[in-house]
Amino acid sequence: MSELLIDNISMRFDLPGGGHVQALKDVNLKLKTGELMSVLGPSGCGKTTLLNIVAGFLAPSEGDIVLNGHKVEGPDAERGMVFQQGALFEWMSVRDNVSFGPRMTGKSRADYTPTVDHLLEVVGLQDFKEKAVYELSGGMQQRVALARCLANDPDVILMDEPLGALDALTREKMQSLVLDLWKDTGKTIILITHSVEEALLLGERLLVMAPRPGRVHKEYNLPFADLGVGNDLREVKKHEDYSTTREEILEMIWNMEEEIMGRAEESA
Amino acid sequence: MIGLLLIFLYAAAFFGTFVIASRLFKKLFESRGFNKLKTVTFGDESAVIANRLASVVSVLTVFWLWVAFTNSSIPLPKMPGPFIGDTSFTYTATLEDGTTDEATITVRVFREDIQLTLDDDGNAGVAPDVPEVEPGDGFAKNDSTTIARYGFKVINVWTNDEVSKKDGSLVTALNGIPVEPGDKIRTDAGEIGLTDKGTPTFSPATGFRMARLYLPAPEIVVERFFRLNSEGYQGYSLFQHTRYSLQRVLIGFLLGALVGIPIGYAMGLTNWSRGWFDPIVEFMRPIPPLALIPLIIIWFGIDEEGKVVLLFLAALWIMIIAARSGVSGVAISKVHAAYSLGASKTQILTKVIVPNSLPEIFTGARVAMGVCWGTVVAAELVAANVGLGKMIVSASKFQQTDVIIVGIIVIGVIGFLIEVGMRKLESWLVPWKGRV
Ligand SMILES: Nc1ncnc2c1ncn2[C@@H]1O[C@H](COP(=O)(O)OP(=O)(O)OP(=O)(O)O)[C@@H](O)[C@H]1O
Ligand SMILES: [Mg+2]
Numbered sequence: 033m034s035e036l037l038i039d040n041i042s043m044r045f046d047l048p049g050g051g052h053v054q055a056l057k058d059v060n061l062k063l064k065t066g067e068l069m070s071v072l073g074p075s076g077c078g079k080t081t082l083l084n085i086v087a088g089f090l091a092p093s094e095g096d097i098v099l100n101g102h103k104v105e106g107p108d109a110e111r112g113m114v115f116q117q118g119a120l121f122e123w124m125s126v127r128d129n130v131s132f133g134p135r136m137t138g139k140s141r142a143d144y145t146p147t148v149d150h151l152l153e154v155v156g157l158q159d160f161k162e163k164a165v166y167e168l169s170g171g172m173q174q175r176v177a178l179a180r181c182l183a184n185d186p187d188v189i190l191m192d193e194p195l196g197a198l199d200a201l202t203r204e205k206m207q208s209l210v211l212d213l214w215k216d217t218g219k220t221i222i223l224i225t226h227s228v229e230e231a232l233l234l235g236e237r238l239l240v241m242a243p244r245p246g247r248v249h250k251e252y253n254l255p256f257a258d259l260g261v262g263n264d265l266r267e268v269k270k271h272e273d274y275s276t277t278r279e280e281i282l283e284m285i286w287n288m289e290e291e292i293m294g295r296a297e298e299s300a
Numbered sequence: 301m302i303g304l305l306l307i308f309l310y311a312a313a314f315f316g317t318f319v320i321a322s323r324l325f326k327k328l329f330e331s332r333g334f335n336k337l338k339t340v341t342f343g344d345e346s347a348v349i350a351n352r353l354a355s356v357v358s359v360l361t362v363f364w365l366w367v368a369f370t371n372s373s374i375p376l377p378k379m380p381g382p383f384i385g386d387t388s389f390t391y392t393a394t395l396e397d398g399t400t401d402e403a404t405i406t407v408r409v410f411r412e413d414i415q416l417t418l419d420d421d422g423n424a425g426v427a428p429d430v431p432e433v434e435p436g437d438g439f440a441k442n443d444s445t446t447i448a449r450y451g452f453k454v455i456n457v458w459t460n461d462e463v464s465k466k467d468g469s470l471v472t473a474l475n476g477i478p479v480e481p482g483d484k485i486r487t488d489a490g491e492i493g494l495t496d497k498g499t500p501t502f503s504p505a506t507g508f509r510m511a512r513l514y515l516p517a518p519e520i521v522v523e524r525f526f527r528l529n530s531e532g533y534q535g536y537s538l539f540q541h542t543r544y545s546l547q548r549v550l551i552g553f554l555l556g557a558l559v560g561i562p563i564g565y566a567m568g569l570t571n572w573s574r575g576w577f578d579p580i581v582e583f584m585r586p587i588p589p590l591a592l593i594p595l596i597i598i599w600f601g602i603d604e605e606g607k608v609v610l611l612f613l614a615a616l617w618i619m620i621i622a623a624r625s626g627v628s629g630v631a632i633s634k635v636h637a638a639y640s641l642g643a644s645k646t647q648i649l650t651k652v653i654v655p656n657s658l659p660e661i662f663t664g665a666r667v668a669m670g671v672c673w674g675t676v677v678a679a680e681l682v683a684a685n686v687g688l689g690k691m692i693v694s695a696s697k698f699q700q701t702d703v704i705i706v707g708i709i710v711i712g713v714i715g716f717l718i719e720v721g722m723r724k725l726e727s728w729l730v731p732w733k734g735r736v
Contacts, residue, residue, distance in 0.1 A: 084636075087636070087640055088639075088640075089636055089639070106639075107636070107639035107640045108640070108642065109640065109641060109642030111640055112640055112641070113636060113637055113640040115633045115636070115637060116633075118631055118633060118634070119631070119633040119634050119636070119637040120637075121634065121651075121652065121655070121656075122732035122735075123655040123656070123658070123730075123732060132638070132641055132643075132651075133641035133642055136638070136641055136642050136643040136644070136647050136651070137642040164731065164732060166732045166735045180637075180641070181641075184641055184642060186640075190640075
């Protein structure tokens with residue numbers, strides 16, 4: 033069984049002026065292939081750090097990331113990444129952005145052209161192939177980013193607030209798109225978000241992290257992602273467990289934020 | 301005096317044409333949309349759009365002022381001109397025994413640029429002859445002389461008199477008005493007076509127009525422009541002077557870019573190169589290229605080689621810094637994205653970092669071209685055999701103001717074209733600049 037193993041990860045940043053920040057402490061997680069896990073937590077609790085370690089951009093101070101039985105040593109095409117914004121290549125057309133991965137890994141044009149065309153159709157950008165990315169709206173740009181990541185057919189997709197910069201309506205549409213893509217492709221996905229609603233709707237599993245040091249606080253297994261596939265997400269929100277879980281998580285994060293503020297005041 | 305008048309007229313034209321134009325073309329002056337709310341928005345240039353009518357009127361105003369303050373033949377309203385033609389005044393000579401006699405001085409005022417004025421056959425004009433006058437009676441005889449406009453002449457009236465100055469003949473009145481040495485009297489034609497030693501002087505009225513030496517009329521400059529092309533100046537046509545200057549700039553700039561961009565990339569990519577080049581770049585950057593000219597002349601002489609080295613140095617630091625900040629400015633998320641899409645280090649360099657740095661490099665190139673153009677002209681002013689700067693500095697030695705003005709206009713137009721051309725090239729090659 034192939035899976036992503038986050039094995040006892042700790043991360044310490046040494047500060048230039050001496051001292052250090054314990055960004056993560058003893059994080060253990062196991063994701064089965066095809067699972068979608070959303071990650072919530074107050075600002076600064078180490079979500080991005082964790083994702084960067086999984087992506088291979090950062091080496092953890094302790095612990096290992098193991099994917100399908102081998103240890104992660106650096107960034108690789110098997111782990112795709114979708115950023116909040118500004119990670120597209122402005123000097124390339126939409127099509128060239130999407131085909132970037134296959135081209136870099138040396139696939140032939142004949143090989144990747146059908147995939148790229150298909151992905152552009154899936155994200156609804158078949159009519160914008162030749163456009164420059166800076167001519168597209170924010171929502172369209174994120175769809176390009178999704179397609180670009182999928183074009184490489186990665187085993188794991190890592191998303192750091194991919195919909196954070198979008199307006200509420202576009203965001204809702206994109207949430208449906210992410211769910212559909214997840215079900216169609218069967219990818220393992222880790223999705224960081226600041227929106228509790230988004231985490232509930234998209235996360236089959238939902239991880240709440242606590243700060244100082246960054247650690248796993250609580251994990252949920254949720255039915256909403258499966259309900260949401262192919263359905264209107266607004267209907268899902270009417271589910272009775274939805275609002276109770278939402279309130280519970282909001283309360284939890286709220287208390288963490290309160291605590292951080294209190295500590296900041298004490299030390300001041 | 302003329303300067304103040306010019307400034308006053310220019311300011312009056314600015315406000316006057318605004319009042320007139322805003323009455324005549326009401327439509328053009330209405331502010332529409334939200335921009336009318338932010339006409340006083342500091343730092344937001346987009347709120348203020350140039351009124352092109354004002355630009356046209358502005359250029360026409362400068363042209364008109366040029367005509368109005370010179371002896372131009374273009375039929376536009378002009379300032380009162382200098383006196384030209386014949387005029388006369390009288391002087392009264394008194395002998396030691398008290399006898400007096402009056403005689404007339406006739407002065408013919410001619411164009412100061414008569415030798416430079418060509419007729420239809422291309423022959424230069426000649427200064428006119430002295431007007432013929434009757435000697436008249438009495439011991440003081442009538443005199444006549446010629447003088448160029450804007451000139452000043454001391455007239456030795458005793459040369460034909462029966463009693464010389466040495467023998468006690470003194471000028472005691474001019475135009476019947478008693479005068480002492482050093483006095484001056486205004487007349488319609490100019491100013492008459494006595495020197496401190498008592499000799500009559502005359503300077504014709506200058507009006508408010510400038511002599512050709514100070515500012516030639518527009519048509520003279522235009523004519524000079526064509527003659528500089530056909531006859532050339534000091535062995536080279538205007539086109540050749542221009543070509544030499546441009547060629548130096550292009551070669552110097554290209555060498556600077558060719559060397560500077562790779563160094564800038566290296567500085568942006570490796571710690572060793574950053575540390576190695578930092579002191580040199582930071583030291584050389586604030587030195588104005590002009591300050592290097594003396595050293596360059598000692599090392600390379602005044603020929604092409606020295607010019608190219610100077611322009612190379614002028615462009616080099618700018619291009620290094622542009623390329624360096626272009627590389628440093630790449631968003632880390634782009635590099636991360638490329639890595640997780642399977643790109644290798646080399647691919648990230650060529651496919652992400654280089655294209656991402658192009659807008660910065662273009663900005664640097666535009667600045668560098670501008671600096672090079674300014675530097676080449678200055679370098680030619682100091683020492684050169686040919687070039688636009690050389691042309692105007694030689695012309696200044698011979699007081700050929702029209703050549704200087706042609707040179708300045710060509711320098712300005714080419715500088716402007718370089719700027720516009722670089723902007724066009726920029727929006728063509730890096731269309732995403734400033735849009736992400
Ligand atoms: N390169 C670094 N050097 C030093 N400290 C760092 C570094 N990167 C992150 N940190 C610290 O580690 C902690 C976790 O940061 P991280 O960016 O992972 O938080 P986050 O949960 O993603 O926050 P947000 O929700 O605001 O994005 C923070 O306290 C941050 O200041
Ligand atoms: Mg983050």
